Amino acid sequence: MNKTFYLNKLKEKILLLNKNFPKKNLVFSDGNKNAKIMIIGEAPGRTENKLKIPFVGRAGKVLDRLLYSISLDRQKVYITNVVNYRPDKNRKPNLSEINLFKKYLFNHIEIIKPKFILLLGSTAAQAVLGYQGPLNLIIGKFFEKKIINTTLKIMIIYHPAYLLRQPRKIKIVNKNLNTLKKYIN
Secondary structure (H helix, E strand, C coil), X not given: CCHHHHHHHHHHHHHHHHHHCXXXXXXXXXXXXXXXXXXXXXXXXXHHHHHCCCCCCHHHHXXXXXXXXXXXXXXXEEEEECCCCCCHHHCCXXXXXXXXXXXXXXXXXXXXXXXXXXEECHHHHHHHHCCCCCHHHCECCEEEEEECCEEEEEEEECCHHHHHHCHHHHHHHHHHHHXXXXXXX
């Protein structure tokens, strides 16, 4: 499969949704399209919208440090978001936006064909797993989910933006990521 070709086709489809997000840039992905680990966040922030790359702002720096702690970096993972445009006023994407992008997200997963998905926060857990309960009940747990034709292993951790506000939770995420590291090794 020519991943570059299919990713470009997907990007073209998502660009058509720009009418719903006037004056916003498409923030599609970053990292290695052949990675075994796909990381899915919520939606772009101000810096991401400006640079058109996911997780390059303050939360992105936290994500980079978390990945580094388990010997990973952006060249070894693939990063995207549930919603590929920044919502107005930097708000959390609403259910209609999540549902609008969900089929594209699943198509994205099908193209990348990761072995493992790391979900960052509640929006990603809601979009991929359909989970709407308290996040602390599923943090660090492994799930299996059939997406398109593949059953994938999935783990949820706190979103890096949340960790900026709740730095004491970083210990929990480090423990979760070390579990992930053992699993992928």
